[in-house]
Amino acid sequence: MGENMIVPVPESWAGQGAVDAATYAADHARSIADSDGFWRDQIGRLDWVKTPTRMDESDFSESNFQIRWFADGRINVSANCLDRHLAERGDATAIIWEPDDPTAAPRHISYRALHAEVCRFANVLKAAGAHRGSRVTLYLPMIPEAAVAMLACARIGAIHSIVFGGFSPDALAGRIQDCDSTIVVTADEGRRGGKRVPLKANVDAALPHCPSIETVIVVPATGADVPMRAGRDLRYDAAIAAASPDCPPEAMDSEDPLFLLYTSGSTGKPKGVVHSSGGYLLWAAMTHQLCFDYRPGEVFWCAADVGWVTGHSYIVYGPLANGATTLMYEGVPNWPSAARIWQVVERHRVATLFTAPTVLRSLMKEGDDLVLSTDRSSLRLLGSVGEPINPEAWRWYHAVPGEGRCPIIDMWWQTETGAGMIAPLPGATPLKPGSATFPLPGVEPRLLDGEGAVLEGAADGNLVIARSWPGQMRTVWNDHDRFFQTYFTTFPGYYTTGDGARRDADGYWWITGRVDDVINVSGHRMGTAEVESALVLHPKVAEAAVVGMPHELKGQGIYAYVTLNAGDEADEALRRELVQWVRREIGPIATPDAVQFAPGLPKTRSGKIMRRILRKIAEGEIGALGDISTLADPAVVDDLVANRVMA
Numbered sequence: 239m240g241e242n243m244i245v246p247v248p249e250s251w252a253g254q255g256a257v258d259a260a261t262y263a264a265d266h267a268r269s270i271a272d273s274d275g276f277w278r279d280q281i282g283r284l285d286w287v288k289t290p291t292r293m294d295e296s297d298f299s300e301s302n303f304q305i306r307w308f309a310d311g312r313i314n315v316s317a318n319c320l321d322r323h324l325a326e327r328g329d330a331t332a333i334i335w336e337p338d339d340p341t342a343a344p345r346h347i348s349y350r351a352l353h354a355e356v357c358r359f360a361n362v363l364k365a366a367g368a369h370r371g372s373r374v375t376l377y378l379p380m381i382p383e384a385a386v387a388m389l390a391c392a393r394i395g396a397i398h399s400i401v402f403g404g405f406s407p408d409a410l411a412g413r414i415q416d417c418d419s420t421i422v423v424t425a426d427e428g429r430r431g432g433k434r435v436p437l438k439a440n441v442d443a444a445l446p447h448c449p450s451i452e453t454v455i456v457v458p459a460t461g462a463d464v465p466m467r468a469g470r471d472l473r474y475d476a477a478i479a480a481a482s483p484d485c486p487p488e489a490m491d492s493e494d495p496l497f498l499l500y501t502s503g504s505t506g507k508p509k510g511v512v513h514s515s516g517g518y519l520l521w522a523a524m525t526h527q528l529c530f531d532y533r534p535g536e537v538f539w540c541a542a543d544v545g546w547v548t549g550h551s552y553i554v555y556g557p558l559a560n561g562a563t564t565l566m567y568e569g570v571p572n573w574p575s576a577a578r579i580w581q582v583v584e585r586h587r588v589a590t591l592f593t594a595p596t597v598l599r600s601l602m603k604e605g606d607d608l609v610l611s612t613d614r615s616s617l618r619l620l621g622s623v624g625e626p627i628n629p630e631a632w633r634w635y636h637a638v639p640g641e642g643r644c645p646i647i648d649m650w651w652q653t654e655t656g657a658g659m660i661a662p663l664p665g666a667t668p669l670k671p672g673s674a675t676f677p678l679p680g681v682e683p684r685l686l687d688g689e690g691a692v693l694e695g696a697a698d699g700n701l702v703i704a705r706s707w708p709g710q711m712r713t714v715w716n717d718h719d720r721f722f723q724t725y726f727t728t729f730p731g732y733y734t735t736g737d738g739a740r741r742d743a744d745g746y747w748w749i750t751g752r753v754d755d756v757i758n759v760s761g762h763r764m765g766t767a768e769v770e771s772a773l774v775l776h777p778k779v780a781e782a783a784v785v786g787m788p789h790e791l792k793g794q795g796i797y798a799y800v801t802l803n804a805g806d807e808a809d810e811a812l813r814r815e816l817v818q819w820v821r822r823e824i825g826p827i828a829t830p831d832a833v834q835f836a837p838g839l840p841k842t843r844s845g846k847i848m849r850r851i852l853r854k855i856a857e858g859e860i861g862a863l864g865d866i867s868t869l870a871d872p873a874v875v876d877d878l879v880a881n882r883v884m885a
């Protein structure tokens with residue numbers, strides 16, 4: 239099983255995809271051998287104000303380090319996502335909005351209506367002082383106004399920074415301070431799974447620490463009565479009504495930043511990943527078209543949140559650049575029941591569903607009846623993203639929701655890569671359950687051993703990318719040196735992904751998971767250092783070390799080892815308090831699954847915590863702790879093993 243099991247291109251797809259196997263192979267080969275020519279052909283996917291004549295000018299070497307594409311091109315992203323579709327499909331639906339409450343009415347927003355609203359809101363932003371290059375923080379629920387705000391920023395050249403609505407006031411404040419944004423766009427409240435999220439209240443709690451903010455724009459999403467501060471807070475609806483629907487798009491340089499998005503790394507605070515205008519949009523549009531074989535009129539549903547990169551690229555920018563109908567869902571996949579996701583598919587005749595393995599695992603355990611009670615005949619394709627998909631979930635997705643006729647597009651990528659990197663193309667790629675299959679055109683992955691030697695053939699190693707691609711992040715906001723140090727020094731000359739991978743004898747790529755101190759909780763990325771910093775802020779905590787642990791539904795869970803200050807008592811109440819503490823400091827996605835009180839942590843004589851040992855204990859592999867002789871006090875290990883917490 240596993241590596242040897244091949245799921246051929248289904249009958250219904252043979253000859254149907256935009257690209258067949260031979261074309262894919264030829265395109266990929268050309269994208270490497272004649273990159274310049276390949277990209278000269280691809281840039282026609284977009285409407286440029288000035289068509290670029292320069293293609294890839296990137297260099298991963300220290301002496302000449304830069305990531306640069308299409309540098310003499312000029313473009314406006316919102317014009318590509320809106321204006322250019324008006325003549326042909328102005329009345330076609332751009333966004334279908336499915337509300338959290340299944341009894342509430344969905345909304346259908348045409349390209350023309352979206353264009354008008356974006357222009358109005360762009361004028362509102364301008365009046366609030368936003369301009370080319372200024373930063374606007376978006377802290378919004380999954381409502382159409384989120385897409386409006388993104389595109390309005392793009393229209394005037396302001397850089398948006400979306401903060402996921404599940405993050406705490408502290409996390410929001412940190413992300414505002416880092417980029418000195420001057421405007422926050424939020425909602426009175428968000429709705430998720432029948433619950434309310436107090437977004438405006440969170441903004442009010444964050445802002446005393448954010449002197450750069452001058453204006454807060456509040457979308458009335460639930461109609462809750464929230465306090466408005468005179469001179470600072472504006473109502474979205476009133477502002478829109480008073481604004482002109484006429485706002486010419488700003489001609490941006492291709493390399494001008496489109497957005498920044500904070501993501502966790504192995505060390506330090508989350509970093510602001512900066513994406514470009516031209517290169518990013520081309521990559522989002524190209525991968526959306528190739529991997530999902532989008533056909534006019536179809537409904538495309540990426541069931542992510544716009545707070546994550548998946549939502550940026552596959553709810554908003556990729557689909558809208560391609561003139562697609564994109565479905566935006568306000569709620570969660572399993573509310574009011576585990577049938578909801580399939581009911582939404584049925585209600586809106588969804589052709590492509592793109593979701594995460596963690597969602598599939600949680601739905602799978604509710605049994606097949608809930609799926610079978612719905613009509614999924616509209617489905618043509620199924621996508622998976624965010625973490626490795628276990629073959630069991632893959633087979634279920636393929637057989638039950640997909641009725642054995644929908645290819646599974648398991649797409650590997652990262653916030654840093656902008657959009658998909660390794661993924662099958664429907665109609666072209668025979669699948670293997672659990673493998674992301676082959677690199678997309680333009681992507682040149684390599685496997686390196688720990689010393690940086692290139693591994694050929696079937697092998698296991700560190701996944702690196704050997705050349706730039708248009709959607710590659712351009713820098714870390716305000717810290718270009720950190721960008722270079724983080725991604726280009728471990729293996730000089732390559733982009734280091736932080737993932738491990740295996741290439742099998744047939745050349746298929748299998749992502750094995752992070753090789754650094756980043757953990758993947760339900761497809762969301764969490765830096766262990768961030769959870770540790772939150773824990774040590776508690777007055778009773780002397781030291782904390784956080785590692786990932788296997789978790790049946792989440793993929794990985796968060797396991798925290800905590801050493802208390804002398805005199806402080808470890809008990810169940812404190813354990814619960816620490817869990818709440820982390821939720822409050824960062825947000826519910828950082829909730830520790832296990833907290834183990836430890837009198838001491840395993841350290842080398844130079845004081846470095848040996849995380850390898852902590853990981854093994856959390857995984858329950860206590861028989862395979864490896865060499866512990868270099869520990870300053872090997873006895874601490876016995877205590878850690880004896881008091882291991884079962885989550």
Ligand code: WT7
Pocket residue numbers: 501546547548622623624625626627648649650651652653654674735736737749751752758761762763
């Ligand atoms: C990390 C990136 C990709 C957008 C959402 C997450 C893991 C992502 C896959 C996949 C195996 C995957 C990797 C990667 N990952 N997709 N199809 N198979 N692993 O973006 O938060 O930047 O996380 O997610 O470990 O490094 P992100």
